[in-house]
Amino acid sequence: MDAHWGPAVCLVVLVRTWALVSGQVRYSVPEEAKVGTVVGRLPQELGLEAGDAEARRLRVVWQGRRASVEVSGASGALVVSSWLDREELCGKSAPCSLRLEVLLERPLRVFPVELEVTDINDNAPLFPAARKNISMAELTTVPGSRFPLEGASDADIGANAQLSYTLSPSEHFTLDVKSPDENRKLLFLVLTKALDRETVPVHRLVLTASDGGRPSLTGTMEVVISVLDVNDNAPQFSQSVYKVQLPENAAEGTLVVRVNATDPDLGPYGDVIYDIDTFEPASGSDLFSIDTKSGEIRLKGSLDFEAVTLYDLQIKAMDKGLPPLSSHCSVELEVLDVNDNAPEVWVTSLSVPVPEDASVGTVVALLSVSDRDSGANGRVRCWVWPPSPFGLESRFAGSYSLVLREALDRERVSAYEVEVRAEDGGQPSLRGSRGVHVPVSDVNDNAPSFSQAVYTVLARENNAAGAELARLWARDPDEAENGRVSYSVWEGGAGATSSGVGWRPASSYVSVDAESGRLWAVQPLDYEELQALQFEVRAVDAGEPPLFGNATVQLFVVDENDNAPALLPPPGGGLGLVPPAGQVVAKIRAVDADSGYNAWLRYEVWEPRGKGPFRVGLYSGEVSTARALEEADGPRQRLVIVVRDHGEPSRSATATLSVSLVEGGEAALSGAGSQSSSGLGVLLPAEGGFSAGAASSSSNVWLVVAICAVSSVLVLALVLYGAARCAPRAAVLSGPAPATLVCASEVGSWSYSQRQSRSLCVAEGAGKSDLMVFSPNLPPPPAVAAAKDTSHPEPSALLDTVSSPLVLSSPPPFFPSNEINASFLASLQHFHLSSLEDCKTCRLWS
Template identity: 80%
Template sequence: MSAVWRRSPVLVRVLVLQAAWALAGGQVRYSVPEEAKAGTVVGRLAQDLGLEAGEAEARRLRLVAQGRRASVEVSGASGALVVSSRLDREELCGKSAPCALRLEVLVERPLRVFHVELEVTDINDNAPIFPAARKNLSIAELSTMPGSRFPLEGASDADIGANAQLSYTLSPSEHFSLDLQRSQEYRESLFLVLTKSLDRETIPVHRLVLTATDGGRPSLTGTMELVISVLDANDNAPQFNQSVYKVQLLESTEDGTLVARVNATDPDLGSNSEVTYSATSFIPPSGRDVISINPNTGEILLTAALDFEEVNVFNFRIEARDKGTPSLSGHCKVLLELLDVNDNAPEVSVTSLSVPVPEDASVGTVVALLSVSDRDSGANGRVRCWVWPASPFGLEATFSGSYSLVLREALDRERVSEYEVEVRAEDGGAPPLRARRGVRVPVSDVNDNAPAFAQAVYKVLARENNAAGAELARLWARDPDEAGNGRVSYSVAEGGVGGGWRPASSYVSVDAESGRLWALQPLDFEELQVLQFEVRAVDAGEPPLCGNATVQLFVLDENDNAPALLPPAVVAKIRAVDADSGYNAWLRYELWEPRGKGPFRVGLYSGEVSTARALDEADGPRQRLVIVVRDHGEPARSATATLSVSLLEAAETALAAGAGSSSSRSAAGAESGSGAASAATNVWLVVAICAVSSLFLLAVVLYGASRWAPRAAVLSGPGPTTLVCASEVGSWSYSQRHSRSLCVADGAGKSDLMVFSPNFPPPPPGPAAKDTQPEPSALLDTGMKSKPLQF
């Protein structure tokens, strides 16, 4: 204040004059600025009261206390009114103007009371003051429109007048401004005006400084911080940090595995930012059973087993929804891709099967169509196939996943009638998985095997005079085919090579089913010594196949005829020799011309030409005979001889008879002359015949006992067979060794008997029998090689 005082001498003088004027009116007035320093002279009170110098102390000039300290006092020495303590106008008077202090001054001796008015003038010593250093405001975003006004409580200034006249400023902001309104009573209304919409997510809190400036010189300011919190509105939907989540899982992943964790944020506050998760829009719909999502954390968990082969991709959406009103939601897409695991073995299926397969099927025939698949993918689904065993079938790929089972080798049902083929498949996984499929391929029979006899040639011995219906032998032909193709029927083939054989059907018959050979009638050695014929075995296939076997039936002679004298009936005898040996040298004689019932006949193996009946005039005077000689070779070879026979009349016959009588007499004379020699010869001949017969019977008995045949008349067995021939002339034995024949009389029907073992080639080996059948004892190997028996 002293500074103000010193700088304002004019003001002091004015105050003194006012005081003098006041005294003149009975009241002293002083004026002092507030905040004047202690000791500042307010006025010369004693002088202004009319006291002389030094009188103030004597008369005890003093201020009367009025209940509070006046902050001024009277100086005893000078009698001046001075400031004793701090003067604060705002404290003394507040906002009242002017601020006048009424003082009572007491002067004793004589006692007098004076009234002094001290005006404390205002100085700008108080800055504007806001009610609070900070003011918090809350303004809702979005819902608060620009232009909205928010009242503010202005600042107060303890000063008065111009020192208390305030102006306001607001720190720069694009969202807010101030509006100060003054009424006529100078009452101020201060408003905060929203100039731009608020976005809490952009600026959640606006901090502004409101400054109040007074009108003093120098001006003083006061500030208040405006903290404007933007109230959240649910104006933001939750946002995921990824729009698409791609996840890959092995299909073998176990239940409960964490698939992924999604995260959505909401920049709003409170419940507006609280997010819950849910899964929607599953493609395929079965994904709803495969995954689940924690609604609070966004964790996606696996809830069921996966199968790549059923579904390899799951596509679904995750929705994040806040709890605002109204609630907002955000979405993201989850793509769950499954990785294949080699958990499926290949599958082999037969789509078409063409069985049975004929055994004559050509190579390359398709037996079956196969489908091979593997539900896995990639290398796990690549399958390779093969056939085990490798033959006789193979696989051919037709197109992807399809194969043909084809024939690679020729089939033979008789060797293998059925195949168990295994188709094996293996995928390319690690480790690989395998599968196998069995295919049963039966082979159907084709009539490709003709019946085959166990022997190519059956040699059967049968005694003459056997009973009709007696079993001579049992033939058996094997046919490895099945069913009708292997069902064999037997029959006797008529005729022979060259058509000269005797018909066999009149002597023997064969059972069509069993192959048993029996005699239709008793055999007569004197009529038939050897009967050769063929037995045919025919199967029931289409076309039928047949096999043949040659049967050589040798009739064993029995002594069933007594000797008889016969007229000479032998007309001539044909002799032939074959340089071959064995079967190829065995000759037979056939009368080729004349055919029919002629008067002559030829011995089949003897070559003797004899009369078959009595001659008559109808036979004519001359007969021409053509005789064919054939061997038994293959092919047979033959030679032809022509014989001319002239028939004589009765006179010529008598002459021939006379000549014969003469001869007979001569022979009789010779016979009587040599009677003793003939008797001796006959005795030795009988002895020889008995010896040979005994040996023969003994051999037959021993052999029969060793082989035990059920019928003594039928003897059979393996090995070389004994041939019985009526005459050695032109016979097989004649071509092999030389022996002489002694004929008792001309024209005898049985001039000699020769037994020998022909050197026939052995039959080819036949296949093993399909059904074992016992061979009857129809073949006999006598093992005897005897010299010709001569009679």
């Protein structure tokens, strides 16, 4: 402000001068003068003395304004007391005069004073706003368009308020200032060049206003021109072609690619929406989806290299303008193969069943093998599993023949389950397979075969006609007609009969059912007529030509106890002396037409009961004195002898023996008999009637003859036994089992077995048990160790041969009935092996 004091002092002088002329005190002070600045010396103006101002209390009274000047103390000078702002006090009014009243007391007087506040250039031009925003549409706003601007204002007056305007440099805008009058100026912003929002979206200009003060003050306003967008740009992709590779096993939801398109426009004009325009091939529409906002393309299905290897997607990006603008790009998706397909095996031709006599190299089936994968994943190797008579031969790529490598045998394997396996070359490799059922057709290459070459059949005599004897079965492993077996009796011979009848065909005794192989009796069998029968059964299949097999059947008739013992006529003779105790006086002879156990006879004294003078040998039938005869016994004795067999139930016959004591050297024997009983008479001479030496001599002769005969038979038996062991046995009587062995007592009855027995053993001791075993030609029994009594010597070799039937644990499976088996085994259990130890002499009967 010091620079303004010079003019101010001059102004004060002028005011004073003016005041003196007009008679009113006028002062002038510049605005913003410092506090304490002397505006004027009122005492002097009012003609007061220097000390009167304070004494008379000189002061300034403002009219409705705050006091900005005051009278200073003793000097009475009018000084600035507070900040003076002309713009605040007077605004734009010019001049700015303030009316003051100077009050003087003692005496009270009022003097008007006019104070003019002069303007200084203390206010810069001021725009209504620091920023002016203007919006202009690109392209549509043509050059030359004018946009009004508000000018600045300056609180100063006069030259300090004279404003001039300038605009910052711009190639698009200029400033046009119009002055309709001196106090008003109109400002226009003029567009000189078309706008492009994408080039310069916002133009920032500075409008400057300068006043006419010295120095000049300026004010500025920022003019912001926002270029409004129009939809003049289509979205642009970052790439015209996106190339992507995905494995075919990519999971659903996998990100394929993210396309990106940009639109330089703003707002909806720059918002891009993505869409898949076209699919190549069209099946891709089910596999891909795109996010309309982000442009992410994802899988929504499963890829399959074997179906499609390349997908071409045309992607469209479109903005939201009206009308919308769009652009396109291409996404090329290459599907990479993975080993996800196992090899496939197909049977294109199958020639089954294969005859079992087919030659090696016969083609059974044609196979096709393929793998939908490519490269190593699609290379396939094949083989047959499990190892079988079949193999593979490659015809050309992917085609194989299943051929026969070995001869077939339907009876060993009737059908083959062939598995053709294929494996590809992937990592890891995959396998495929195809099962081929190859049945083998039958040819008639097997004859019927019986389970046994020789069947031994036991048949009870007196069986009913039509009774089943056994069931024969022949196996033919062929099938259908080739394996359907029919049976027939192939004539053999029958054994000799007791009636003397010669050879008779086997069909007169037995027959076989053609379908079931059931062997049955044509007529009841009589053991006394037929003991053994051997014949063949033939099994013939229905093949073409038919094949057959034979089996030998050995039929043994098991004796039934159907004959009672029969007494033989007694021989003549007598004793000359009164017999001492133990003397044989008679011999009862009887035979039984049955065989074996049923023909084994025993003798008992039936009458008299108690202790009589006579006794009978249990098995010999010899009647001997039990003690010396006495006169008290009477001249005549009557004995009733019962002869019983061992059958079940047993049969018997009775013989009546009359013993008379007579005088003289002649004894007579008389008797009578019938089928059920017979009578015998024995005359015992009185003392001195016969010579004891003659009787003894006769007995010794017969004893020597008997011993020689037995010895001869024993030697003959040993010779025949050795020959039988070395040479094949006869058809009917051959077999693994030995001949029947019968042991009887000392002079035992052997006459019952003259026709049936095979061997006879005679042992001493009338009270010892006998052994009788019937052994047909049975299969060898299982080896069982026979119990052996170490206290006795080993039996002879001949006796060893009969031990095996005694350890037979169960009947053969071909026995005709359990009834016969039980009867046969029961008869075996009756005898004791220990009885063999008592045998001293044996005779072999042919």
